[in-house]
Structures are given as C-alpha cells and as structure tokens.
Amino acid sequence: MNRVLLLPALAFASLLYLSEPLQAQQKTSKTTATSGVEKRYVDEIGTLASQSSVKKAFQFFVDLEPQTMKDLINLTETPSPPFKETVRAKKYAAMLKEAGADSVWIDEVSNVIAKRKGRKGSKTVVIESHLDTVFPEGTDVKVKYKGDTLYAPGVGDDTRGLTAILAVLKGMEAASIETDADVLFVGAVGEEGLGDLRGVKHLLRKGGPKVDSYIAVDGDGISSIVHRGLGSHRYRITFKGPGGHSYGSFGIVNPHSALGKAIYYFTTEADKVTRQGVKTTYSVSVINGGTSVNAIPYESWMEIDMRSESPEKLNEVDQLLQAAVQRALNEENGIKRQGPDLTVDVKKIGDRPSGKTDASAAIVQRAMAATSYMNVAPQLDVASTNANTPIALGIPAVTIGSGGTGGGEHSLNEWWLNDKGYLGMQRILLVLLAEAGLDKGAAASKVKAEKRR
The missing domain is CATH 3.40.630.10 (Zn peptidases)
Incomplete structure (x- = not known):
C-alpha cells in the first residue's frame, strides 16, 4: 500500500x-x-x-x-x-x-x-x-x-x-x-x-x-x-549515444548531459504547477549509466514517479516531463561536433488510475x-x-x-x-x-x- x-x-x-x-x-x-x-x-x-x-x-x-x-x-x-x-x-x-x-x-x-x-x-x-x-x-x-x-x-x-x-x-x-x-x-x-x-x-x-x-x-x-x-505515472527514460573515450571522442553526444538538462527543465516547471491546487508530487527517484570516469557514456537513464488524486493535474505534470525530455534531446544534438544523434526511449513503467x-x-x-x-x-x-x-x-x-x-x-x-x-x-x-x-x-x-x- x-x-x-x-x-x-x-x-x-x-x-x-x-x-x-x-x-x-x-x-x-x-x-x-x-x-x-x-x-x-x-x-x-x-x-x-x-x-x-x-x-x-x-x-x-x-x-x-x-x-x-x-x-x-x-x-x-x-x-x-x-x-x-x-x-x-x-x-x-x-x-x-x-x-x-x-x-x-x-x-x-x-x-x-x-x-x-x-x-x-x-x-x-x-x-x-x-x-x-x-x-x-x-x-x-x-x-x-x-x-x-x-x-x-x-x-x-x-x-x-x-x-x-x-x-x-x-x-x-x-x-x-x-x-x-x-x-x-x-x-x-x-x-x-x-x-x-x-x-x-x-x-x-x-x-x-x-x-x-x-x-x-x-x-x-x-x-x-x-x-x-x-494515481501515479512512472517512467524510465533512457538517453542513448555511441559512447567513446572522454578525450578521443570528445564532441559526440553525451547522454548524461541530456539527462541532466531534462531533470532541470522538468523539475523547474513542475515546481511551479505543483505549488497550488490539489497536492501533486514528482520525484526523480533512480539514476544510472556510465562505465568509467574516462569514458563518455553510451546511455543514461532515470526513473521518475509522479502522483496526484487529480487525473488532470497528473496529466499536466506528465506533459511537462515529455516536453523537458524532448527539449534536452534537441539541445544535446544541437551542440554535438561529430558522430550520430542522441536518441531517447521513454517507457511508461507504471500507470495507477x-x-x-x-x-x-x-x-x-x-x-x-x-x-x-x-x-x-x-x-x-x-x-x-x-x-x-x-x-x-x-x-x-x-x-x-x-x-x-x-x-x-x-x-x-x-x-x-x-x-x-x-x-x-x-x-x-x-x-x-x-x-x-x-x-x-x-x-x-x-x-x-x-x-x-
């Protein structure tokens, strides 16, 4: 429970x-x-x-x-x-x-x-x-x-x-x-x-x-x-790139950078809309990815939990998450100097009505x-x-x-x-x-x- x-x-x-x-x-x-x-x-x-x-x-x-x-x-x-x-x-x-x-x-x-x-x-x-x-x-x-x-x-x-x-x-x-x-x-x-x-x-x-x-x-x-x-919506969001040496492959997309931006954009906007109305919560609960301090990671993922007894409020916060993820994806791809684009997989892992x-x-x-x-x-x-x-x-x-x-x-x-x-x-x-x-x-x-x- x-x-x-x-x-x-x-x-x-x-x-x-x-x-x-x-x-x-x-x-x-x-x-x-x-x-x-x-x-x-x-x-x-x-x-x-x-x-x-x-x-x-x-x-x-x-x-x-x-x-x-x-x-x-x-x-x-x-x-x-x-x-x-x-x-x-x-x-x-x-x-x-x-x-x-x-x-x-x-x-x-x-x-x-x-x-x-x-x-x-x-x-x-x-x-x-x-x-x-x-x-x-x-x-x-x-x-x-x-x-x-x-x-x-x-x-x-x-x-x-x-x-x-x-x-x-x-x-x-x-x-x-x-x-x-x-x-x-x-x-x-x-x-x-x-x-x-x-x-x-x-x-x-x-x-x-x-x-x-x-x-x-x-x-x-x-x-x-x-x-x-x-109710709750739960997501696992995974940014994926080619990965490589931190010096030799510098300039390729970095999944960690995109994840950090997504978290910042999401929590900044979610904070604003959850300060009033029906109690609605959000939590970036799990973060993982990377292999070594001298390697650009090939993937970075997080699990997020959002809750509200209001379906409308829950959906509003959900939409903020989706927008933040896409903004981070586009910005990271926009600053790359070489290599393929970053991709993202957004998987809903929980949906309690x-x-x-x-x-x-x-x-x-x-x-x-x-x-x-x-x-x-x-x-x-x-x-x-x-x-x-x-x-x-x-x-x-x-x-x-x-x-x-x-x-x-x-x-x-x-x-x-x-x-x-x-x-x-x-x-x-x-x-x-x-x-x-x-x-x-x-x-x-x-x-x-x-x-x-």
Missing part, C-alpha cells in the same frame, strides 16, 4: 496533509463517532450488528485469535516477492478452500479467487487483500517476537489483510451467515511497486467477472477509509457507520491501493484496515501488534454484509443446502 495523505471525518472543513504511512495515521478525531454519517446507514449497521448470527461471528473472531495468529505467521513466512507470488497463492488458495469457500481457483496472473455463493446471486461483492510484498527473493521473512509484537518483512503489508479476510470467511461459515450477493474473497498479485496493480486490473478486465462493489483490506487499525485513489468514490456513496457511508459502531471516528483518506482500479472504473470501492497496530511498512523492521485485532474483522464483516445483504429468510442451514448444491 502506498500512503501519503489523510482527510479527517466529514465534520472537518480543512484538509490535513501528512507524510506518515497509513499505520501511523490511525488517530481518533475529537468529533463524535457518528459525525458525517447519514442516520439510515447508522441504523443499518446497528441492525446488522444486533443479529444473532453476526453476534456469533463477532465472538468467533475473538475465540479464533490464536489460529488467526498462526495463519499470519504461516503466510508471512511464505515468501511472496514481486512477480513471484505463486507459492503463497497456492497456500492461500488451500486455506480459503479449507475455510469453506464454495469454489477456489487461481487465475492466469496468479490471483487467488474464492467464491461464496449468495442466495440471490444477482450482485457480486469483492473483498480483497494483496498477496505480494515489496521484498526481493531471498529476504529473511522469519517472524521474530519482541514481547507481544511480531517483526517480519511483510507481516502487516499486506499479510495481515490476507489473514483478516480469511478469518471473516471462517466466521461467516461458523455463524451460518448467508448473503444475498455472491462474495469473492480475493488474494491479488501485483499491488506493490512495479506490479502496477496488475492483479486487480486483470480481475476487472473486460470480459472478467461483473463486480458491483469492492472492499480492499490494506493497512492496520479500524479508523481509516480510503475512498480516493492516488486516480479518482474517487464520493463520500456520500453507500459503500463509504457504510464503512463510516461501521467504524462509528466501534466508537471510533471515521477518517476519510486518499492513498494508492488496489481500490484505485475499481474507483477509476466507476465501481463503488473503499480500502479499510485489518485491525491491530503496525508500523515500519516496506522495511526489514516491519511490525504488527495484535491490539484487539478482532475489531478489524468485525468491522470488515459489517461493511461486507451491508454491501452483500444479510439473508434473514429461511433457516441458514436450509438456505445453504439449497444454494450450494
């Missing part, structure tokens, strides 16, 4: 920009827990929570905590490097099947999908966490304890999310909870870094399953509700009401998560936390503490049931037998 901005509960009029990760931002507002939530959704969540089957599931989550911790350790210690999530995918698929899903499969890109059929099946709700971590192959992912705290790369982001939705499935089975809608429990690949949300993009591709609403589980705590997708699910939308209001039910003030956020894709496609979507407390995401010292972690599953269940519809008709055992033949 890539997290940069916090928007407090709707009662707040001003925006508060922070740089801490999501785990550091689970702070309770001083407003009342129901601020900004429509009464009908507060009543809906209250009614759901009062159902005997839901109460049973709530208690089940508490009793299940020892097994949930074992599942977390098991999955954390199953490496899932970028683009190599297959081993964890197979293990997670087996766990979902054992938990009681009606059918489980691994799709073409290694997403794990478990279907739990609804009584009506006229609607499909996705509940999802991502399988991948940011850590390369060979990273030590053994879980270590310091008191009650678990330390391991990926233990919170997003392995805890996987175990949370697995526990929700177990709880629904144990409490004989049936829904009107079909529910897809998904472990998605490719959320982090250059994965570029590829798992969810594939899931929601044209010709894929029709999805009516989407709940991503990422991050910890029970206050945050991400309803605005932070932006957009928002309006705060008044049912799924956001339900998430807020469920948070309020826990007597916690809901916080409306913007972040880059797997919810970006459904949001951009117009599918109502949010990202909510998995409970507990954590920190150090994307570092070798990542940690997670089971501080009433069961509250995370309880909130997830309430939001899921509000979206999927709780079947209150015939006896659950009879419904289950009929619908799952």
Whole structure:
C-alpha cells in the first residue's frame, strides 16, 4: 500500500496533509463517532450488528485469535516477492478452500479467487487483500517476537489483510451467515511497486467477472477509509549515444548531459504547477549509466514517479516531463561536433488510475457507520491501493484496515501488534454484509443446502 495523505471525518472543513504511512495515521478525531454519517446507514449497521448470527461471528473472531495468529505467521513466512507470488497463492488458495469457500481457483496472473455463493446471486461483492510484498527473493521473512509484537518483512503489508479476510470467511461459515450477493474473497498479485496493480486490473478486465462493489483490506487499525485513489505515472527514460573515450571522442553526444538538462527543465516547471491546487508530487527517484570516469557514456537513464488524486493535474505534470525530455534531446544534438544523434526511449513503467468514490456513496457511508459502531471516528483518506482500479472504473470501492497496530511498512523492521485485532474483522464483516445483504429468510442451514448444491 502506498500512503501519503489523510482527510479527517466529514465534520472537518480543512484538509490535513501528512507524510506518515497509513499505520501511523490511525488517530481518533475529537468529533463524535457518528459525525458525517447519514442516520439510515447508522441504523443499518446497528441492525446488522444486533443479529444473532453476526453476534456469533463477532465472538468467533475473538475465540479464533490464536489460529488467526498462526495463519499470519504461516503466510508471512511464505515468501511472496514481486512477480513471484505463486507459492503463497497456492497456500492461500488451500486455506480459503479449507475455510469453506464454495469454489477456489487461481487465475492466469496468479490471483487467488474464492467464491461464496449468495442466495440471490444477482450482485457480486469483492473483498480483497494483496498477496505480494515489496521484498526481493531471498529476504529473511522469519517472524521474530519482541514481547507481544511480531517483526517480519511483510507481516502487516499486506499479510495481515490476507489473514483478516480469511478469518471473516471462517466466521461467516461458523455463524451460518448467508448473503444475498455472491462474495469473492480475493488474494491479488501485483499491488506493490512495479506490479502496477496488475492483479486487480486483470480481475476487472473486460470480459472478467461483473463486480458491483469492492472492499480492499490494506493497512492496520479500524479508523481509516480510503475512498480516493492516488494515481501515479512512472517512467524510465533512457538517453542513448555511441559512447567513446572522454578525450578521443570528445564532441559526440553525451547522454548524461541530456539527462541532466531534462531533470532541470522538468523539475523547474513542475515546481511551479505543483505549488497550488490539489497536492501533486514528482520525484526523480533512480539514476544510472556510465562505465568509467574516462569514458563518455553510451546511455543514461532515470526513473521518475509522479502522483496526484487529480487525473488532470497528473496529466499536466506528465506533459511537462515529455516536453523537458524532448527539449534536452534537441539541445544535446544541437551542440554535438561529430558522430550520430542522441536518441531517447521513454517507457511508461507504471500507470495507477486516480479518482474517487464520493463520500456520500453507500459503500463509504457504510464503512463510516461501521467504524462509528466501534466508537471510533471515521477518517476519510486518499492513498494508492488496489481500490484505485475499481474507483477509476466507476465501481463503488473503499480500502479499510485489518485491525491491530503496525508500523515500519516496506522495511526489514516491519511490525504488527495484535491490539484487539478482532475489531478489524468485525468491522470488515459489517461493511461486507451491508454491501452483500444479510439473508434473514429461511433457516441458514436450509438456505445453504439449497444454494450450494
């Protein structure tokens, strides 16, 4: 999960920009827990929570905590490097099947999908966490304890999310909870870094399953509700020339010179347009090239990241980059004294869509009401998560936390503490049931037998 901005509960009029990760931002507002939530959704969540089957599931989550911790350790210690999530995918698929899903499969890109059929099946709700971590192959992912705290790369982001939705499935089975809608429990690949949300993009591709609403589980705590997708464009830009001796070939094009000019022109103009309006960022993050101090390089490349929740602002900064690159290319070719022209390769390596699910939308209001039910003030956020894709496609979507407390995401010292972690599953269940519809008709055992033949 890539997290940069916090928007407090709707009662707040001003925006508060922070740089801490999501785990550091689970702070309770001083407003009342129901601020900004429509009464009908507060009543809906209250009614759901009062159902005997839901109460049973709530208690089940508490009793299940020892097994949930074992599942977390098991999955954390199953490496899932970028683009190599297959081993964890197979293990997670087996766990979902054992938990009681009606059918489980691994799709073409290694997403794990478990279907739990609804009584009506006229609607499909996705509940999802991502399988991948940011850590390369060979990273030590053994879980270590310091008191009650678990330390391991990926233990919170997003392995805890996987175990949370697995526990929700177990709880629904144990409490004989049936829904009107079909529910897809998904472990998605490719959320982090250059994965570029590829798992969810594939899931929601044209010709894929029709999805009516989407709940991503990422991050910890029970206050945050991400309803605005932070979009990003990422590029690798490579200037190429013939290369040669620094003295003998002097006068040929120099890729480093062009790269330096491109960076200067881009950052100078980008600075101007990002000082006002919606928060928009840019970063020249990686630079490489060259072979020796006495050699003119044959190539010079950089990787750039740009982010904004505004598609228009993101495109504006993108256009400044393209113009800067071409200006640098032309200037370097204009001053050469010998040899062939410099060339440039502009490759987009990341494209995360932006957009928002309006705060008044049912799924956001339900998430807020469920948070309020826990007597916690809901916080409306913007972040880059797997919810970006459904949001951009117009599918109502949010990202909510998995409970507990954590920190150090994307570092070798990542940690997670089971501080009433069961509250995370309880909130997830309430939001899921509000979206999927709780079947209150015939006896659950009879419904289950009929619908799952």
